[in-house]
Each structure stands twice: as C-alpha cells, then as structure tokens.
Amino acid sequence: MKKIKVLVVEDSLVFRNLLVQSLEKDNALEVVATASDPFEARDKIIKYKPDVMTLDIELPRMDGLEFLRKLMPQYPMPVVVISALSEKVFDAMKAGAVDFVAKPAVADRKQLDSFLCNELPVKIKVASTARVSRYKKPVMFDNNYSTSSKSETNLIAIGASTGGTEAIAEVLKNFSTDIPGTVVVQHMPPKFTEMYANRLDSQCRVKVREAKNGDIVAKGEVLIAPGGDEQMSVVKIADNYQVVLKKGERVNGHCPSVDVLFNSVAEAAGSHAIGIILTGMGRDGAKGLLKMKKAGARTIGQDESTCVVYGMPKAAYDIGAVMYQEKLQSIAPKTYKLINQG
Numbered sequence: 001m002k003k004i005k006v007l008v009v010e011d012s013l014v015f016r017n018l019l020v021q022s023l024e025k026d027n028a029l030e031v032v033a034t035a036s037d038p039f040e041a042r043d044k045i046i047k048y049k050p051d052v053m054t055l056d057i058e059l060p061r062m063d064g065l066e067f068l069r070k071l072m073p074q075y076p077m078p079v080v081v082i083s084a085l086s087e088k089v090f091d092a093m094k095a096g097a098v099d100f101v102a103k104p105a106v107a108d109r110k111q112l113d114s115f116l117c118n119e120l121p122v123k124i125k126v127a128s129t130a131r132v133s134r135y136k137k138p139v140m141f142d143n144n145y146s147t148s149s150k151s152e153t154n155l156i157a158i159g160a161s162t163g164g165t166e167a168i169a170e171v172l173k174n175f176s177t178d179i180p181g182t183v184v185v186q187h188m189p190p191k192f193t194e195m196y197a198n199r200l201d202s203q204c205r206v207k208v209r210e211a212k213n214g215d216i217v218a219k220g221e222v223l224i225a226p227g228g229d230e231q232m233s234v235v236k237i238a239d240n241y242q243v244v245l246k247k248g249e250r251v252n253g254h255c256p257s258v259d260v261l262f263n264s265v266a267e268a269a270g271s272h273a274i275g276i277i278l279t280g281m282g283r284d285g286a287k288g289l290l291k292m293k294k295a296g297a298r299t300i301g302q303d304e305s306t307c308v309v310y311g312m313p314k315a316a317y318d319i320g321a322v323m324y325q326e327k328l329q330s331i332a333p334k335t336y337k338l339i340n341q342g
Helices: 013-024 038-048 064-074 088-095 109-127 164-172 192-203 258-272 286-294 312-318 328-341
Strands: 004-009 029-035 052-056 079-083 099-102 155-160 182-186 207-210 221-224 230-237 240-247 273-277 298-302 324-326
Touching (some): 029 038, 029 109, 038 052, 038 064, 052 109, 064 088, 079 088, 079 109, 155 164, 155 258, 182 230, 192 221, 230 258, 240 258, 258 273, 273 286, 273 312, 273 328, 286 298, 298 312
Parallel strands (some): 004 029, 052 079, 155 273, 273 298
C-alpha cells in the first residue's frame, strides 16, 4: 500500500523530532520532509510534493496562518493545523485547512502519547482523503427568510466532523432569529467548542453559545455541544426541549457523538424536528438520522461535491436516512422550505 507522504512544519526542534519519530512508526505514513518556518516549508512542498502537511500556527518569519492564506490559492493541499488554545485555528479552517488538533503539553505524558500515537495520525489519514480546493468565500444569502407561524417544526439538530466548522458557519449565518431552537454536535477538542460558539455568535444573527446542562433550546438560539467527556442529548419537559449533558463512553469513537444527539431528538421531538448531517469522516450520526426519519422528522444530508470529507453524509445516505441531499449553500434555504411546509 502506498504510504501517505507527510511534511511536518514545526519550529520547536524537540517537538518536531517527537512528531517525526512517532509518525514514522505508523506503517501508513512517511515523513518525507520537515521545516522550521514557512519559507523552508514552501521549498519542501515544491521538492517533495507531500500528500498532507502538519502546520504549527506560531512560526518564525511568518506565522502559520499567513502562510496558509498565501499557500492555499496557489497550491491547495490537505493541511492539519497543530495549535495551542487559540481562535486562530478557526481562521486557519476558514483559510482552507482540513482539520486541527490541540497541541499537547509535553510534560503530560499520557496526553502526549495519545496525541502522538492516535489523534494526530488519524487526523492525517483522514486529511489525505479530503476534497481540497482553492479557498472560496462562503456564499452569504441576502435573505429575508422567515418561518410560518403555523409551522410545527420546533427543533433542528445538526451533526458534523472534519470540515464541519466552516460548513456549520455557512448554514448558521443564513438562519434568521425566528429559526427553531437548534442543537449542534461538531467533533472538536475540549475548550475549543466554547471559543467556536463565541466566534459564531459574533458572526450570526442567531444567538450561539456552548451548551450547558439544563439549557432550554429556545427559538432563535443555537447550542453547541461542549467537547470533552460528556454526551449531549435533548429531552422534552412540558412544552420545552432541554439539554442533558452526561459523562459517558465514546460512541462511534466520539464524545460528544452525533448519534447520541440525533437518537434523543428522534425520541423527544419526533416529526417536529429536522436533522442535518454535514461533512465528516466515519459513520457517526447515520443511524441516529435514520431513527429521526423513522420518527417522522425531515432529514437533510450534504452532497459529495461540497463536502470536505464525504463520510458521515454518505453513510447516512447509503442506509436511507437522508431524504434530501443538498449542496452546502442550499441547506439553509431547504431548511426554511421544510419548516414552512409544516
């Protein structure tokens, strides 16, 4: 089997060596080159033509974000960003990076081993399959969408993984303040989800925040599941939907899991819900979306042409869970159309 060629861009010699030694132990990966700054990285990209690049954000001579913005329009390639807790990772995703991973503390051996032996290699392998194109500014609809007062839809659930941060942003930016309460699971490391929610809140008309246990899912509000060790589900209490966060095992390798959320929405909201599954690797959310459909919910899947990784939506489509397959830019309009149909 042909190995995935990796370029490691990292200014710390110690951490760079750790990355190389660890990645070389994986039989599917080959580190073809390393670089300590963007100028060296540029030359190595031309010479070695790597399949995937890992990129530190904080680099000398030019930071990783500026380098990414200059690189992607000219030489689009799968990039996995390695970063300490910083909103810059979301700027990097907007600039065209496929995914990001939280930089571990070198002193924390357990965290470091998990990062080196599991998390980073998996991210690189997924990135190697990603659809990467020259960065295009997301389509913003100059819309006046509104929901009918007669609509019976009162809950929207969205799930995404690789490539999802930008896909979710594009959908939510086209939601108006009268949208039914919305709950979201995006696979993401702990602490980054709160930062992501705050960023979306500043960019969208709807109110967006990280979910807390006991939150009411209110009209015009979007609640993002926190990354970490808690699964997020929804229950119905009287006329309201309420968030439940509970420590639990990983489902489909994830915590929070899209399937856990979708299963709970199927039970709590039935035909009064809409489920949306977006770009991402794996199968998380497919069975949950099917359960929603069987409970009477309308379901939407992102199409292959606009996915960064056509994994989760494909898995859902293949088992008959997707009623409407839509390009990313059509998902918000389609959601409003379904809401206003009843």
